[in-house]
Amino acid sequence: MSSPSRPPSYLAVLRTPQACRAFGAALLGRLSYGTVFLSLMLALTAATGSYAVAGGVMALFGLTSSLLSPLRAGLIDRYGSRRALPPMVVLYALLLTCLAAATWRPGTSGTLLAALAVAAGACTPPLGPVMRALWSDLLPDRRLLQRAYSLDSVAEELLFVTGPLLAGLLTVFATPAAGVALSAVLVLTGTFAFVSSPAVRTAWASHTGTPYGGPRTGPASAASASASRWRRMRDTAGLGRPVAVSAAVGLCLGALNLLVVVFAERHHQAAAVAWVEAALAAGSAVGGLAYGAVSWRISGHVRLPVLATALGLTLAATGLSPNLYVLVAMVGVAGLFVAPALTTAYLLADESAAPHNRTRAGAWVNTAFNTGASSGTATIGLLVGGLPLALCFVIAAVPPLLAAATVPVRSRRPATTPASSRRAGGTGHEPPVKR
Structure with a gap:
């Protein structure tokens, strides 16, 4: 523990029990977001021979992923990471694998690629918001939470620098579609390592008995309903x-x-x-x-x-x-x-x-x-x-x-x-x- 006169360090954040494993697993899964966009863009361009089609498919993928993120996060708030993330990530990884297979060789229909991209974007697991919510569970001290969020933001920034570099290397030595397949492996491995970590299990246990987003047990009075609406x-x-x-x-x-x-x-x-x-x-x-x-x-x-x-x-x-x-x-x-x-x-x-x-x-x-x-x-x-x-x-x-x-x-x-x-x-x- 740090004294009030001496602010806690980043090392204190990483020394938080059970934090490192969950954070490392989440970063591994989030690395896929750094590799997938460049890999998919290059793979779509190679498969369709059209920058316009590739750009349109990427726009659909990005918009679907971003705009539906609060909805997917709401499912996690309601059912918990251990129940909501696995089916989400399995579907997402499967759809990325389908995209990798469809773009491995030229000639795939742009309509099919767009449908696969929209479906994949709709299933993208929101690992960033989930990890930040877990930090809030692990760190009751607001000073430590500030450091954890800063560390998280910096790590995410670095992932979006190293991810495209990794995708570029795969393009040189293999094919852009291989980068899409790697993105599926990264997100699947990282997410399952995350949900199986002790920190997530502990957080899940602490919420057991109270639905994440559902109604509380017991009779609800008019006063409590009004207070809930005000909140x-x-x-x-x-x-x-x-x-x-x-x-x-x-x-x-x-x-x-x-x-x-x-x-x-x-x-x-x-x-x-x-x-x-x-x-x-x-x-x-x-x-x-x-x-x-x-x-x-x-x-x-x-x-x-x-x-x-x-x-x-x-x-x-x-x-x-x-x-x-x-x-x-x-x-x-x-x-x-x-x-x-x-x-x-x-x-x-x-x-x-x-x-x-x-x-x-x-x-x-x-x-x-x-x-x-x-x-x-x-x-x-x-x-x-x-x-x-x-x-x-x-x-x-x-x-x-x-x-x-x-x-x-x-x-x-x-x-x-x-x-x-x-x-x-x-x-x-x-x-x-x-x-």
């Missing part, structure tokens, strides 16, 4: 803030991905895009680890708009970069605020949710970010051909700045409040009061 309304209001900022961060990063490609091509250095992406990932990792190591005295409801503002202003200034070296540096600086903003959004979503809705709350933050990223890329693609590039960077910076300006800032309990007080019957915070 749901309050939780929804609290969840709206982190979801809005997460969507805004996704919008600006989705736009940034295309803008750096255009910037590099106009400077005749298209290969430098990889360095820009690496700078963003490195900045996010450094920012996330540094942010998680600080015991903040300022409420997350105050920190979230500040981080969104910092990200927006840095991104707006990035468009003024005179060359790629400055662009790489500026993108690295912008990355410093990405993981902290998402970590804070996840923490606030966890605080706002009732214990039996934590997975779904985290999934909404995920869905907002992923949908925002796709929308940002599509929107800026319509503008970049007819507007100055520097102005496009400013436009990309508008969503986080707008979200920061419109998200109401309210004082909440200190971040060191034990999460166990929420699980004892509260919803995560007291009734809204100006302080």
